[in-house]
Amino acid sequence: MPAAxxxxxxxxxxxKVMRGVRSGQLNKQIAFELGIAEATVKAHMTALMRKLNVRNRTQVAIAAQEIALSGF
Structure with missing residues (x-):
């Protein structure tokens, strides 16, 4: 995948949001853990999808795993 x-x-x-997605957390759980609103997590997810050039949450998790494996 070219995103990685x-x-x-x-x-x-x-x-931090990407790590939460990678570990299977819901937006609500990520928001609670980071002390931010769920809407803010959704905004970060939208930005992540745009930056990583992916279309959905699963692809963000896959890209996060590839990035982690590459030593990010």
């Missing part, structure tokens, strides 16, 4: 090798800039919160 593409250069992109993620904010610290986007990285």
């Amino acid at each position: 090798s593409a250069p992109f800039q993620l904010t610290p919160t986007q990285i």
